[in-house]
């Protein structure tokens with residue numbers, strides 16, 4: 001097999017896979033905590049505290065996956081890193097401002113004088129909104145090949161809205177899992193309202209991508225691969241149908257099935273992401289630079305890979321540990 | 337202004353904002369571990385009170401450090417694409433190791449450290465506190481390795497203008513790394529020592545009589561007094577190391593224009609790059625030769641050596657380096673005087689009865705560590721110009737080609753946000769201190785020490 005004999009081939013491939021994995025983990029994990037931030041205005045004062053409590057122990061580590069993803073892009077594919085980030089200069093700036101506002105408001109809303117609390121709640125929401133919108137916008141621009149034309153920007157604005165609603169959806173499913181009582185019923189309602197964003201987002205990107213490039217079109221609609229790829233749309237449709245059905249039947253006694261919306265939403269994110277990865281491979285900048293052209297020197301990649309093999313399992317291990325320690329319904333955040 | 341200058345200002349602004357918070361968290365993490373261990377050993381409630389107060393400030397600082405750090409990691413791509421394209425083969429693995437060995441460790445165990453006390457066994461909680469402190473130290477190590485390598489690069493070769501690593505041990509243990517790492521760790525320790533002393537002094541002034549606040553005042557003063565001589569020693573050795581590898585920087589720090597023996601130690605002056613001499617100079621004869629070469633007629637490099645035949649200036653702008661260095665050393669001297677003076681007063685009066693004046697001075701010095709740290713970094717970084725990686729990559733060759741208008745916009749945006757956040761940060765620390773003074777005893781639960789049999793940690797209904 002030639003793919004795995006030449007380090008100049010399998011190393012870039014491995015790093016592209018690692019980068020994809022950490023983007024995916026980021027989108028699911030920070031997706032739910034950004035989503036919870038987006039739901040803030042819908043909750044009353046006491047519920048707001050619970051919303052924040054449900055993500056308190058996790059959000060910092062969740063954001064670290066973004067740092068890892070951008071780090072891998074930076075270390076493994078330097079030319080692509082420069083190109084992507086300079087052409088997305090402004091949306092990146094807005095995302096960073098959003099993440100800054102969000103992260104500090106999270107702390108300040110609880111520590112600043114009580115009369116400022118509403119202000120920090122508002123900026124927690126605003127930060128989440130700004131971050132989600134700009135990520136959606138960047139997704140759209142990326143799909144369209146990073147060209148700043150009017151129609152591409154319009155498309156990117158659509159994906160911005162869809163991803164934002166999609167995040168609020170997965171945020172709501174997280175709350176279904178982590179809360180109970182009245183708040184849980186609210187979360188179920190929010191989830192019902194948010195599911196369309198996910199559907200339209202996945203729909204828009206699935207429809208748009210094949211028409212941006214003939215190459216991607218052939219990858220999907222040529223025979224026989226169309227048959228192998230059938231599970232993607234079929235599974236997605238099934239999951240959406242399941243969610244639609246299930247959300248109307250929650251909550252159940254003893255909290256049964258409370259986990260299912262979050263798990264299905266995650267599965268949908270994974271499928272959508274897998275579809276995109278399939279479309280764009282082997283390009284890291286769509287239709288311009290492939291992962292093989294952009295890769296750093298094999299020696300440097302090897303050094304990182306060796307470390308990764310030891311460290312990544314440990315990271316995954318203690319991440320799981322932390323979710324285990326904070327399992328069950330969220331409780332008020334206390335330091336003692 | 338052009339994109340290059342604006343990008344430099346923007347990077348400087350972002351990293352200056354970022355470094356404020358790691359400087360707090362690196363040493364505060366260890367300090368919290370110390371409070372926790374004292375409590376485990378003595379069972380004295382005051383240590384837990386101290387822990388509970390300072391852990392809030394830690395959490396806030398940590399959040400500020402994380403979000404500003406995320407900004408940093410995007411800066412390379414948005415503003416300095418040439419950096420990664422040229423030295424990515426060295427910088428990349430170092431950054432990757434920082435993310436993998438430090439950031440995740442901190443971030444995950446921070447959750448357990450902050451919110452897990454009632455969910456895990458006491459020793460697990462102490463362990464989490466340790467791992468967070470250890471994580472911040474690891475991240476300091478890796479980023480300082482990278483930064484030091486940019487000042488004293490070695491262990492690589494150039495192929496087609498791109499740096500390729502040849503010897504990782506040489507890269508990691510590059511000549512300035514040990515000095516910079518020690519100096520930075522001590523800087524963090526001093527920043528935290530003076531913050532703790534300052535805030536405790538403030539609470540005493542406001543009438544707080546608790547044992548916790550007396551103990552933290554004592555801890556702050558003793559830590560400051562212990563660390564500052566080490567810092568001065570480390571700084572001196574750091575300077576000698578710089579003399580060897582970056583003589584232009586030392587010439588700018590000393591404000592010395594002409595290479596020669598018997599160079600005076602300039603205490604104050606206004607360096608004038610037009611006339612290439614100092615105005616209003618106040619100096620100690622032979623001082624610089626004595627400090628740098630340990631003999632009165634030692635030869636010290638001068639700035640005029642770094643001007644090429646055709647007049648191109650290859651040394652940094654003198655004034656910022658010169659003043660930056662004096663601000664840092666001046667603050668260091670003030671710290672020395674204050675902490676040793678404080679030690680004497682502690683012996684004489686005890687922490688509860690310190691003279692008011694001394695308390696005011698300590699409160700006023702709360703953030704002095706920040707000033708010295710920033711001044712030190714400006715000295716170091718501006719002193720490296722015009723190089724980004726000394727002798728390998730010039731700053732102007734790394735900058736991106738985004739329009740200057742775009743950089744203007746983002747720069748103004750960052751500055752506004754940062755100004756607001758600094759005010760909020762200092763405001764909240766003051767507010768927390770006031771709240772703690774007025775009898776808001778923080779922990780409500782009875783805390784088991786590590787050894788003692790743990791009572792049921794979860795209260796009914798939780």
Ligand code: HDD
Nearest residue numbers: 344347348351352355479482483713714717718721724731
């Ligand atoms: C990983 C590398 C790295 C690290 C750890 C630091 N720097 Fe740096 N610094 C740079 C990499 C860099 C740079 C990318 O190389 C810059 C950008 C433009 C330049 O001239 O060098 C720079 C420039 C730069 C400037 C502008 C200098 C000028 O343009 O004249 C300032 C004020 C600082 N830095 C300050 C800091 C501070 C306060 C740091 C403490 C954390 C710091 N730097 C750490």
Ligand code: HEM
Nearest residue numbers: 064357358361398401402405406408409439472475476479
């Ligand atoms: C250009 C330089 C730098 C970059 C790109 C950078 C990047 C980052 C990033 C992305 C984070 C957040 C990590 C997380 O998600 O937890 C972070 C945090 C941190 N950084 Fe930096 N950093 C830089 C300079 C420095 C320097 C010079 C130091 C220390 C001397 C430092 C020490 C830390 C520490 C201790 C943290 C942990 C968070 C905290 O304590 O607030 N960084 N940095």
Ligand code: HEM
Nearest residue numbers: 516519523526568571572575578665668708709712713716
């Ligand atoms: C009073 C005696 C001090 C001396 C002689 C001294 C010396 C130095 C020197 C020579 C440098 C430049 C390193 C280079 O060439 O790149 C430096 C940098 C620095 N100093 Fe100091 N310093 C002193 C006090 C302090 C204090 C009190 C602090 C902070 C609390 C501090 C924080 C820093 C920092 C953060 C840097 C930049 C990082 C580095 O290069 O290590 N210094 N110091």
